[in-house]
């Protein structure tokens with residue numbers, strides 16, 4: 001029997017540290033049964049058509065990697081020898097372009113770029129020997145991308161079907177100070193329980209990432225439809241018909257059901273303007289009520305919902321001023337938000353500064369900063385739990 005044209009293979013869905021469980025939840029809701037989950041990824045079996053669908057739909061992952069081969073290699077020369085025997089000509093065009101990324105933990109490697117260079121050499125040498133021409137190579141992540149995960153003598157080589165990070169949705173053209181990566185914003189919303197059945201209020205909205213991610217969720221817009229370039233498009237195995245079907249299925253998830261209000265405010269007029277423009281790019285500006293004001297003056301809808309403040313961490317700010325801001329967040333929750341689910345996202349260092357007892361403290365990494373999502377139960381009439 002001949003091999004099916006798109007057989008299931010191991011797919012590794014990578015994510016920033018701490019987001020593994022959220023990727024797993026997303027993947028399960030899409031009908032997959034993960035083989036494993038760790039801090040930085042989830043492994044499933046799936047076809048390239050599945051990989052396309054996951055690239056379109058996953059909100060919390062960074063890359064969808066498809067296993068290409070495993071190589072046993074003690075050092076870079078052994079890795080080259082193993083990799084040059086692989087059938088690269090089946091996946092990368094001789095007149096194409098390839099870049100190599102890697103995560104390496106091998107004590108013979110002292111220069112982190114060297115494994116990438118040797119794997120790139122193996123790929124282009126193999127294609128040259130078969131096709132008489134070598135593809136170009138370099139650092140661009142918007143063409144074919146190969147990723148290597150090398151631990152001791154075990155080297156797993158993947159095709160990166162995403163290319164650029166999936167968190168680069170393409171809508172955040174105007175960043176402001178300390179923005180939150182889109183995948184983290186989506187995971188934080190999942191952790192709050194946001195499901196678009198309740199109002200959402202985001203004071204301190206910065207560049208608007210959390211509000212925009214919420215509006216995408218609320219209207220069934222999948223993030224991958226916002227961008228037109230993925231790594232799989234630059235592989236010889238790219239099936240344009242299957243891609244068209246995946247896009248069509250993703251478009252059908254979009255709906256126009258009215259959703260409860262999403263309100264985003266910031267004290268900085270430029271931040272609010274940037275948020276509004278980013279929301280326009282994402283196609284959700286009409287769903288978000290933007291205002292310039294102090295967080296404590298944010299208008300709250302009558303029906304309680306979720307209120308989430310992403311405060312500054314103060315590396316470069318005066319400590320006293322920021323301490324006052326965090327204390328005011330606690331006062332605001334107590335006085336103005338009874339009945340609401342109150343959340344503060346901040347660094348671990350500032351996590352005790354709100355002055356209220358948190359009912360949950362969920363760890364997240366924001367880039368390399370150890371952070372917490374703090375949950376406060378703001379009971380009606382009785383104050384805080």
Ligand SMILES: C[S@@+](CC[C@H](N)C(=O)[O-])C[C@H]1O[C@@H](n2cnc3c(N)ncnc32)[C@H](O)[C@@H]1O
Pocket residue numbers: 176177178179180181203204205206207208209210265266267268271293294295296310311312313325
């Ligand atoms: C860490 S940033 C939020 C980043 C945002 N989540 C994003 O992804 O872009 C904190 C924001 O709080 C705003 N801010 C600081 N003090 C404020 C106050 N008293 N009232 C309202 N916003 C304030 C800042 O202007 C800044 O945009």
